[in-house]
Amino acid sequence: MSEIVVYELDQPAATRPTPGTPSGAERPVRRVHAAPAAPGTPGTTGPRTLCGKDTFAMETVTDWKPSEHPGGPWYPAEHASVVCSDCDAVMEI
Template sequence: MTEIVVVYELDKPVPTRPAPEAQGTGERPVRKVHAASAAPGRPTATGPRTLCGKDTFAMDTAPWKPSEHPGAVWYPAEHASVVCAECDAVMEV
């Protein structure tokens, strides 16, 4: 099977002024967690599309690698509530 790369679809930046304690963090919440095939010949690079068909260009690659966690789910447990249902269905096949 092709190597799977986990990618994060992030929330868009809010155009309002952030609270002082949030300034400088640069972090955006994860909107959805997707699975994508690795780029050919580059197992750590994301291919152009997720398994549900979304473009991966603006997504962040997760540090979680399913191949390093045999027997575990393909996504990081802390993001279980925002897993893409379509990607999850493909991964279960």
């Protein structure tokens, strides 16, 4: 399975992003989910995460691919505390 990591972000902050600020940096990550790739388009997130949440409003993590980190976690280590437990359970299988 080709999985994609997506961030469920908190509501937008009232502040405006500054130039050079990474996308999503002004919006804290609420939860990290795993999602399958859309059928026929491996680089595109499918419509639902592995736990069943809609991915429409989520941000795809572009600098992290689980397959590039064999033996490591499927999510970026800096977000270990906010990993979705349901997605994590599916990824462990």
